[in-house]
Amino acid sequence: MSETKRPLETDILVSGGGVAGLTAAAAFGSAGFTTICVDPTPPVTEEGANGADMRSTAFLQPSRKVLEAAGLWSRLAPYAAPLQVMRIIDAGGERHEARLSREFDASDVSDEPFGWNFPNWLLRREMVAHLAGIPQVDFRPGVATTGLVARESGAEVTLSDGTHVRARLVVAADGRNSFVREAAGIGTRTTHYGQKALAFAVTHPIPHDNISTEIHHSGGPFTLVPLPDREGKPSSAIVWMERGAEAERLAALPVEAFEAAMLERSTGLLGPLKLETRRALWPMITQIADRFSGQRVALIAEAAHVIPPIGAQGLNMSLADLACLLRLCEEDPAHLGEARMLDAYHRRRWPEVKAREIGIDLLNRASMVEARPLRDLRAGLLGALYSFKPVRKTLMRAGMGMR
Numbered sequence: 001m002s003e004t005k006r007p008l009e010t011d012i013l014v015s016g017g018g019v020a021g022l023t024a025a026a027a028f029g030s031a032g033f034t035t036i037c038v039d040p041t042p043p044v045t046e047e048g049a050n051g052a053d054m055r056s057t058a059f060l061q062p063s064r065k066v067l068e069a070a071g072l073w074s075r076l077a078p079y080a081a082p083l084q085v086m087r088i089i090d091a092g093g094e095r096h097e098a099r100l101s102r103e104f105d106a107s108d109v110s111d112e113p114f115g116w117n118f119p120n121w122l123l124r125r126e127m128v129a130h131l132a133g134i135p136q137v138d139f140r141p142g143v144a145t146t147g148l149v150a151r152e153s154g155a156e157v158t159l160s161d162g163t164h165v166r167a168r169l170v171v172a173a174d175g176r177n178s179f180v181r182e183a184a185g186i187g188t189r190t191t192h193y194g195q196k197a198l199a200f201a202v203t204h205p206i207p208h209d210n211i212s213t214e215i216h217h218s219g220g221p222f223t224l225v226p227l228p229d230r231e232g233k234p235s236s237a238i239v240w241m242e243r244g245a246e247a248e249r250l251a252a253l254p255v256e257a258f259e260a261a262m263l264e265r266s267t268g269l270l271g272p273l274k275l276e277t278r279r280a281l282w283p284m285i286t287q288i289a290d291r292f293s294g295q296r297v298a299l300i301a302e303a304a305h306v307i308p309p310i311g312a313q314g315l316n317m318s319l320a321d322l323a324c325l326l327r328l329c330e331e332d333p334a335h336l337g338e339a340r341m342l343d344a345y346h347r348r349r350w351p352e353v354k355a356r357e358i359g360i361d362l363l364n365r366a367s368m369v370e371a372r373p374l375r376d377l378r379a380g381l382l383g384a385l386y387s388f389k390p391v392r393k394t395l396m397r398a399g400m401g402m403r
């Protein structure tokens, strides 16, 4: 009998095999739930290959616990670049020079670093390899979710290869244009900034000393995040946010001119920066789904929320979604995917995500300002917030997602 006639039965269908979806599949599978994970784009697991994800992800402390529970941390740890200090530089004066620099040291609030940074293509490589060893997980790259009919009793899902799946819970991890979210009739609220981010990796002569640096001038932050050494040279991932037209101009510059522009924008902090990868361009938006759940459906990660990459919040919020959903499923597996469980998920996650979205939106707008008096005001505010130690510690804890 063909698969189209007899549906596959599973506890959970994860739609989307980005970093969030792969982690979700590992976490649910490790917790003993039968899990099918599908993604139309087979994961690109080499840095130099076409379509490789040039972003990096700094997993903050609470995310490490999620990765440990999913059995992933021991696999990833050898590739981690720890982030001990977060430095914020205001370079909003007449020239690209640091006029105010403040360092937030993780040792003020914890015995551990703030987080650990990894290239996204490497995360995909290790996560896909890990899934192959979890018997409860059936990962199907090259296959999309193309249909969803959700009933009180369960969800009927159609896949692009004609397979029908009956799932007790569908986890939408299929990104900012989520098919599952649309099929579940859940709307979104979206803000466009007219900004784009360039993401790439560099090497530099001066070691980063495990310090992540955000430099603010205008147009958006320029962020250097430590990576492990690359062929013996200190290396960092860079996210450079600018107004759209300027970001496109920078992306098209010949390498030498681009490296000169980077040196100026980085205030020369780590010496001349050598471009080591291609430059990927990402449009910047803030987006939040009206609800994080529908019948038999839970939205996680960018299917639920998208924010500009400031303070390493995006994927960390996604893993907090996952931790919350997993806890609810483990507490009451007999009622997996039922309305009460999914309402609780929505109620716990939506307000927390909304609050972070508002904070990041404000930080981004502050970083974009062009007018000199506003740039001066921004520098003044940073100095004032920093100088008051209890406020500083509270901000550090909040940024990490610690309670």
Ligand SMILES: Cc1cc2nc3c(=O)[nH]c(=O)nc-3n(C[C@H](O)[C@H](O)[C@H](O)COP(=O)(O)OP(=O)(O)OC[C@H]3O[C@@H](n4cnc5c(N)ncnc54)[C@H](O)[C@@H]3O)c2cc1C
Binding pocket: 015, 016, 017, 018, 019, 020, 021, 038, 039, 040, 041, 055, 056, 057, 058, 059, 143, 144, 145, 146, 173, 174, 175, 176, 178, 179, 180, 197, 198, 199, 239, 282, 300, 301, 302, 303, 309, 312, 313, 314, 315, 316, 317, 318
């Ligand atoms: C420049 C940049 C830097 C960032 N840096 C950080 C950082 O340091 N720390 C941090 O926490 N966050 C960071 N973020 C945010 C983070 O990268 C994102 O939150 C995260 O990658 C999104 O993961 P995702 O799995 O939700 O989405 P995606 O990576 O977009 O994955 C969605 C997947 O769904 C698949 N899909 C699409 N349609 C279907 C379908 N119909 N059926 C099945 N699958 C489907 C897609 O093929 C894709 O693989 C950054 C973001 C940007 C833009």
